[in-house]
Amino acid sequence: xxxxxxxxxxxxxxxxxxxxxxxxxxxxxxxxxxxxxxxxxxxxxxxxxxxxxxxxxxxxxxxxxxxxxxxxxxxxxxxxxxxxxxxxxxxxxxxxxxxxxxxxxxxxxxxxxxxxxxxxxxxxxxxxxxxxxxxxxxxxxxxxxxxxxxxxxxxxxxxxxxxxxxxxx
Amino acid sequence: xxxxxxxxxxxxxxxxxxxxxxxxxxxxxxxxxxxxxxxxxxxxxxxxxxxxxxxxxxxxxxxxxxxxxxxxxxxxxxxxxxxxxxxxxxxxxxxxxxxxxxxxxxxxxxxxxxxxxxxxxxxxxxxxxxxxxxxxxxxxxxxxxxxxxxxxxxxxxxxxxxxxxxxxxxxxxxxxxxxxxxxxxxxxxxxxxxxxxxxxxxxxxxxxxxxxxxxxxxxxxxxxxxxxxxxxxxxxxxxxxxxxxxxxxxxxxxxxxxxxxxxxxxxxxxxxxxxxxxxxxxxxxxxxxxxxxxxxxxxxxxxxxxxxxxxxxxxxxx
Numbered sequence: 001x002x003x004x005x006x007x008x009x010x011x012x013x014x015x016x017x018x019x020x021x022x023x024x025x026x027x028x029x030x031x032x033x034x035x036x037x038x039x040x041x042x043x044x045x046x047x048x049x050x051x052x053x054x055x056x057x058x059x060x061x062x063x064x065x066x067x068x069x070x071x072x073x074x075x076x077x078x079x080x081x082x083x084x085x086x087x088x089x090x091x092x093x094x095x096x097x098x099x100x101x102x103x104x105x106x107x108x109x110x111x112x113x114x115x116x117x118x119x120x121x122x123x124x125x126x127x128x129x130x131x132x133x134x135x136x137x138x139x140x141x142x143x144x145x146x147x148x149x150x151x152x153x154x155x156x157x158x159x160x161x162x163x164x165x166x167x168x169x
Numbered sequence: 170x171x172x173x174x175x176x177x178x179x180x181x182x183x184x185x186x187x188x189x190x191x192x193x194x195x196x197x198x199x200x201x202x203x204x205x206x207x208x209x210x211x212x213x214x215x216x217x218x219x220x221x222x223x224x225x226x227x228x229x230x231x232x233x234x235x236x237x238x239x240x241x242x243x244x245x246x247x248x249x250x251x252x253x254x255x256x257x258x259x260x261x262x263x264x265x266x267x268x269x270x271x272x273x274x275x276x277x278x279x280x281x282x283x284x285x286x287x288x289x290x291x292x293x294x295x296x297x298x299x300x301x302x303x304x305x306x307x308x309x310x311x312x313x314x315x316x317x318x319x320x321x322x323x324x325x326x327x328x329x330x331x332x333x334x335x336x337x338x339x340x341x342x343x344x345x346x347x348x349x350x351x352x353x354x355x356x357x358x359x360x361x362x363x364x365x366x367x368x369x370x371x372x373x374x375x376x377x378x379x380x381x382x383x384x385x386x387x388x389x390x391x392x393x394x395x396x397x398x399x400x401x402x403x404x405x406x407x408x409x410x411x412x413x414x415x416x417x418x419x420x421x422x423x424x425x426x427x428x429x430x431x432x433x434x435x436x437x438x439x440x441x442x443x444x445x446x447x448x449x450x451x452x453x454x455x456x457x458x459x460x461x462x463x464x465x466x467x468x469x470x471x472x473x474x475x476x477x478x479x480x481x482x483x484x485x486x487x
Contacts, residue, residue: 001173001344003421029428089238092389093278093291097429098420101389123390126344128421 003121005031005098007159010105011138013040013082015155016055016146017087022156024096027162032091032099033130034123038083048075050146054063056153066160070121080145097152105130115168134168138156145159171348171398176424179397186404186464187438196298197318199440203407204325208366211325212465218487222455224370224412225282225482226379226448230272233280233461234386235380276480277445279388279416284470285436285443288314289477292437310475319442320472323410324447326367327416327466327485329449329456330355332393335375340374341393346419347371349402351405365407369465370485371395372449376414380450386429394419397430404439410468411435412444412483444468445481452485459487 007030057063091097108119117132230242276283291302304312417431424484435441465486470479
C-alpha cells in the first residue's frame with residue numbers, strides 16, 4: 001500500500017503540532033510521524049506566547065484548545081510540554097490529521113522542483129511506501145515556543161503556496 | 170489479498186450507499202431502522218445459558234494511552250477526615266456520610282468504549298440525512314442527531330466475527346486489513362450469517378495487545394480494521410450497528426481525502442452507528458467456550474442531550 005498524504009510533518013517539537021493544527025484549519029490532510037512530546041529544551045518551563053504566535057493560533061480555534069491549560073491567560077503562557085500534549089491529543093481527534101508514534105520515515109527523497117516527498121514509512125517491522133505533496137521537517141525550527149510556532153505558520157503558508165503552484169518555494 | 174477500491178469509488182459511495190431520505194426527511198435512526206420489534210423478540214430467544222459479558226474497557230481517570238483529553242475526577246465529598254475537629258457536628262460525631270464526584274471526559278478517541286451518534290461527523294458541511302453541520306454549535310451542542318436518538322437502547326442479535334481467530338493469530342498485523350471476503354469466511358467458520366438489524370462485532374485482537382501492554386500501549390500507529398470495501402457489504406446486509414476492538418477503520422486507509430472512510434461514509438451517508446474501542450477479548454473467550462458466535466446484544470447510551478455520542482458498556486447475553 002502507498003500512503004499518500006498532502007502534507008507530511010516530521011521532526012517533533014511544539015512546531016510540528018502547531019503546523020498540523022494550522023494545516024488542518026485549512027482542510028489540509030496531514031500525517032504527523034514520530035512526534036515525542038517534551039523533547040525540547042526546558043519543556044516544563046512556562047513561557048508567554050508573543051503577539052505573532054497568538055495571532056497565528058487564534059484562527060481555526062487553536063488557542064481555544066489551549067486556553068484551559070494556560071498558566072497565565074494574558075499573555076497566554078504555558079510550557080512547551082503542555083502545548084505539545086494538549087495539541088497532540090487534539091490532533092489525534094482531528095479528522096484531517098493522522099498521528100503515528102513510534103514510526104520513522106526512511107529513504108526520504110524530496111523533488112527540488114515540485115517539493116514532492118517520497119520515502120518509506122516504517123515501524124521497523126513493516127514498511128509502507130510514502131508519498132507527500134509537501135513536507136515540514138521541524139528539526140531545524142528555533143527552540144523558543146513562540147519562535148517555533150511562528151516558523152510553523154510560515155512553513156504552512158509556504159506549503160499551501162507550493163501545493164497551489166506545484167512548485168517548492 | 171483483494172484489490173482495495175479506488176479513492177474515486179470510495180467517494181462515489183457518499184451517493185451510492187446513501188440512506189438520506191430512505192426513512193423520511195426527519196429520520197434520526199439511520200441504519201437502526203433495520204432493527205424491528207420482531208428482531209428484538211427473536212434476539213431474546215438467543216438467551217439460553219444466562220451468561221452476560223461486557224464489551225467495554227474500564228474508564229480510568231488521569232492520562233491514558235489513546236485518550237483525547239485525560240478523564241478528570243474531582244471528589245465533591247469523600248470518606249476522609251470524618252474524625253477531624255471541624256467536621257464534628259454540635260450533636261457529636263455524625264454517623265451518616267457519603268461520597269460523590271464530578272467526572273469529565275472526552276469519550277471520542279482511541280481509549281473509551283463509546284457510541285458515535287450521527288452528529289459526530291460531517292462531510293461537505295453536512296451530517297446524516299443532509300442536516301447542516303452548523304446545527305452542532307458551541308452554545309447548544311448537537312441540535313440534530315444527538316445520542317438521544319437511541320434513548321430506548323439497542324437490543325438485537327449480535328454476531329462476533331473473530332478475524333484474528335480466523336487467521337490463527339493473536340493480533341492482526343497493521344497491513345492485514347479486513348475485507349468482505351474475510352467477514353464471509355468468519356461467518357462460515359462460525360456457522361452464522363449476518364442479517365438485517367444485526368449488530369456486527371469484529372475482532373482484530375488489538376484488545377489483547379492493549380491489555381498486555383497496559384500503559385505502554387501505543388494507539389497512535391498503523392493498525393488493522395475494516396477496509397473501506399466493507400461499506401457496500403454492510404449496506405447490502407442491512408447491518409444496524411458495528412463495533413470492533415479498534416476505531417473501525419484500518420489505518421492507513423490508503424486514501425488522500427478520506428482517511429476514515431468507514432466513519433465518514435458510514436455515519437454521514439449511511440447513518441451507520443459505530444461503537445469504537447470495544448473490549449472483545451472476554452466475548453471472544455466466551456464465544457469460543459460456548460461454541461457460538463451469536464447472542465443477544467444490549468447497549469444503552471447515557472441520555473446526554475445535545476451530545477455527539479456516549480460512553481457505553483455493550484453487553485452480550487448468551
